[in-house]
Amino acid sequence: MSIEAVFRAERGRVVASLIRMTGDWDLAEECVQDAFAQALERWPRDGVPHRPGAWLTTTARNRALDRLRRAAVEATKLWEAALLTGPDEPGDDSGIRDDLLKLIFTCCHPALTLDARVALTLRTVLGMGIAELARVFIVPEQTMAKRLVRAKQKIRNAGIPYRVPPAHLLPERTNSVLGVVYLLFTEGYARHGLTSEAIRLAGTLTELMPDEPEVLGLHALLLLHDARRATRLDDAGEIVLLADQDRSRWDAGRIAEGLRLLDTALRRGRPGPYQVQAAIAACHVTATDTTDTDWAQIALLYGELARFTPSPVVELNRAVAVASAHGPAAGLALVDDLTAGGALAGYHLLPATRAELLARLDRTDEAAAAYRDAIALATNDTEQRHLERKLAEIA
Amino acid sequence: MKYMLLICVERGAKETGEGPTIEQWLDEVEGKREHGSAFMSPNDATTVRTRGDEVLLTDGPFAETREFIAGYDLIDVADLDEAIRIASRHPCARIGAVEVRPLEKED
Numbered sequence: 406m407s408i409e410a411v412f413r414a415e416r417g418r419v420v421a422s423l424i425r426m427t428g429d430w431d432l433a434e435e436c437v438q439d440a441f442a443q444a445l446e447r448w449p450r451d452g453v454p455h456r457p458g459a460w461l462t463t464t465a466r467n468r469a470l471d472r473l474r475r476a477a478v479e480a481t482k483l484w485e486a487a488l489l490t491g492p493d494e495p496g497d498d499s500g501i502r503d504d505l506l507k508l509i510f511t512c513c514h515p516a517l518t519l520d521a522r523v524a525l526t527l528r529t530v531l532g533m534g535i536a537e538l539a540r541v542f543i544v545p546e547q548t549m550a551k552r553l554v555r556a557k558q559k560i561r562n563a564g565i566p567y568r569v570p571p572a573h574l575l576p577e578r579t580n581s582v583l584g585v586v587y588l589l590f591t592e593g594y595a596r597h598g599l600t601s602e603a604i605r606l607a608g609t610l611t612e613l614m615p616d617e618p619e620v621l622g623l624h625a626l627l628l629l630h631d632a633r634r635a636t637r638l639d640d641a642g643e644i645v646l647l648a649d650q651d652r653s654r655w656d657a658g659r660i661a662e663g664l665r666l667l668d669t670a671l672r673r674g675r676p677g678p679y680q681v682q683a684a685i686a687a688c689h690v691t692a693t694d695t696t697d698t699d700w701a702q703i704a705l706l707y708g709e710l711a712r713f714t715p716s717p718v719v720e721l722n723r724a725v726a727v728a729s730a731h732g733p734a735a736g737l738a739l740v741d742d743l744t745a746g747g748a749l750a751g752y753h754l755l756p757a758t759r760a761e762l763l764a765r766l767d768r769t770d771e772a773a774a775a776y777r778d779a780i781a782l783a784t785n786d787t788e789q790r791h792l793e794r795k796l797a798e799i800a
Numbered sequence: 801m802k803y804m805l806l807i808c809v810e811r812g813a814k815e816t817g818e819g820p821t822i823e824q825w826l827d828e829v830e831g832k833r834e835h836g837s838a839f840m841s842p843n844d845a846t847t848v849r850t851r852g853d854e855v856l857l858t859d860g861p862f863a864e865t866r867e868f869i870a871g872y873d874l875i876d877v878a879d880l881d882e883a884i885r886i887a888s889r890h891p892c893a894r895i896g897a898v899e900v901r902p903l904e905k906e907d
Contacts, residue, residue, distance in 0.1 A: 516880060563902050564801040566879040574881065 408448055412441055415458040416532035417609070421508035422462050424567065427469050430557045434529070436472070440465035505530070506569050506613045509606075513582040514565050521556040522585050528553055530609075531602050541599060582610065583623050583679065590627050600631055611666065621670035622680030628663035629686035632656040644791045648695040660690050678713040681706055700730035717748040725758060733765040753782035757792060764799050772799055802834070802903040803883040805873040809896030810866050816894050829875060829886055836873030867896065874903075 406414075416437065423433035440461045454460040512525040524542070527533040533541075539549040559565065570578040590603035607624040614620045636650040667683045685706045692698035707723035720743055728736020740759050749755045760775035776796040783789040820828065847858040861868060870892065877883050880900070887898040 514880075516884070563900075564803075564880045564883070566881055570881070 406453070408445065408453065411453065411457045412444075413532060415461055416441075417508065417530040418458055418502075418505045419461045419465055420529055420532075421504035423465050423469060424508060425504045426466060427473070428567070430529070430560070432469060432472065433465075436465040436468040437461070439468045502613055503569065505609065507567050509582055509610070509613075510569055510578055511560060511565060511567050513578070513585045514560070515578070515581045516563065516565060517556055517559060519585075519588070521552060521559075522581075523588060524549065524552050525556045526585055526606070527589070527602065531606060533602070537598075579614070579617060579619065583619060586610070586623060586627075587679075590630075600627075600634070603627060604631060616673070618670040618673040618675050619677040619679050621666045622677060622683050625663040625667040625670065626679055626683035626686055628659045628666070629683060629690050632659035632663065632690060638787075642787065644787055647689065652693065655690060663687070664691070676709075678710060681710045681713065685710070695729070698729070700726050704730050717743055717746065718752075721749065721755060721758060728762055728765075733762040737762040737766065751782060753779045753784065753788065753792075755779075756782065757795075760795070769799055801879060801883075801905075802874065802876050803880075804901045804903060805836075805875060805883075805887050805890065806869050806899040806901060807838075807871040807873070807890065807892045807896070808867045808899060809870045809892050811868065813895045815891060819891060819894055820889055822891050825890055828889065829873070832875050832877055832886065834874045834876055836871065838871035839869065842868040870896075 419440070420433055420437050423436055424430055427433055427436075443464055444457075444461060448454070509526065509530055512529055513522045517525070520542075524538060527538055527541075528535070535550055535553070536546055539546040542549065544552075560567075569575075586603055586606050589599050589606065592599055604624075604627050607620075607627050610620050611624045632655050633647075633650060635656070636645060636652075636654050639645050663683070664687055667680065667687055670680050671684070685703055688699050688703050688706070704723055704726035707719055707726055711719045711723065720739065724736045724739035724743065726736075727739055737759070740755070740762060743749055744755060744759065756775045756778035760772045760779060763769075763772035763775060773796060776792055776799075780789055780792045780796070783792055826833070842861040845859075845861045847860065847862045849856040849858075873890075875883060875886060877886065880902075883900050887893060887900050890898050892898060
């Protein structure tokens with residue numbers, strides 16, 4: 406493993422341990438940075454240590470101790486230094502895993518804004534640089550730095566506890582963590598590079614909370630979705646629909662891992678929205694083509710999903726599945742209900758879906774009108790061009 | 801840590817009749833609530849500003865809004881999670897809002 410890869414893999418754990426030991430986020434991050442600098446000097450000469458994470462934690466800890474001793478004129482600082490020399494040896498893996506989980510839960514505390522949670526998690530847990538974060542979120546570096554400072558200030562000043570929440574808060578707080586990971590992933594499609602970070606974080610959570618079925622469910626969902634990434638756009642960057650994707654190019658390794666995780670999750674008998682979404686993705690990736698796909702099962706699963714998270718977008722997806730399972734007329738009836746409801750007004754996929762179903766029913770004029778509505782509402786060029794091609798096909 | 805709970809309600813808000821009553825809430829926070837009180841109506845407030853040598857008075861609260869501060873409770877608890885739990889069980893959290901403000905730490 407390259408030194409760079411070791412840093413990426415270990416940074417979250419090392420920072421988490423240092424925050425627990427010092428209670429000071431900034432000091433922790435600075436000392437970890439120092440430890441990395443030392444490693445860059447020594448490892449090429451002496452070789453990568455047997456347990457690089459423990460080496461980095463000890464080095465950062467010594468650095469923190471050093472700095473606190475030097476600054477230990479005040480009683481509080483002495484107390485902090487005393488904490489550092491406590492019995493908690495960084496060699497204990499269970500403690501380190503617990504530290505990382507504490508860090509993740511604290512970064513995703515619901516008293517912080519969603520933006521702050523996402524930025525803090527990417528920075529502190531995954532070690533993304535401020536310049537990179539600023540680029541991903543399309544804000545000036547200064548703004549991003551300020552956002553992080555403010556979030557850390559609130560954690561300290563408002564007394565947000567550095568811990569894994571107790572049992573009565575755990576389900577709600579776990580949802581907050583999973584929400585951040587899911588957002589990273591969905592945003593990741595538009596913003597290059599975040600999908601792999603989201604999957605990495607989901608993997609860490611699976612490792613830390615193997616008994617939480619929704620954690621495994623989300624991890625499975627991300628893997629099963631990402632398995633199709635290479636086939637979503639063609640060489641020219643145009644959208645390729647599921648039906649036309651080259652299934653031989655789907656990532657078999659990711660699919661196998663996703664299915665295994667989903668299976669483990671479902672066996673716990675505590676279903677939830679991420680498991681249901683993963684089950685839907687599993688129906689797609691295990692079919693040889695769209696006619697072989699179990700659309701009736703998918704329609705049922707969307708019904709189930711609507712029970713957990715009622716939303717008109719879920720209803721629209723259910724309508725598409727119903728159309729594939731029971732014919733375009735059945736799907737169109739649901740789409741027309743949604744149109745009448747008005748909740749999705751302005752959402753281009755509503756008229757786009759309607760157009761598709763009307764075309765299948767040979768109601769060409771109405772289909773063309775619906776495509777034109779969809780084109781007017783589409784928010785990006787790729788989608789607009791895709792819809793224009795569909796319109797040209799039926800005209 | 802000490803937190804001030806600012807109890808905010810809208811004019812004319814009615815209690816829902818669900819959840820703990822104020823008496824039950826006071827029992828629950830026994831030992832954690834240092835002091836607190838309901839306020840008289842914002843109509844009875846006087847706002848004071850000193851500018852130079854002049855003391856300026858305004859009849860009413862410092863900001864005229866639909867929501868007003870109806871009372872306060874000062875609590876001393878372990879952390880924000882505990883403060884949030886206590887705030888969430890205050891009867892006015894159901895009909896209005898409770899702002900949880902940490903007090904500046906004394907060094």
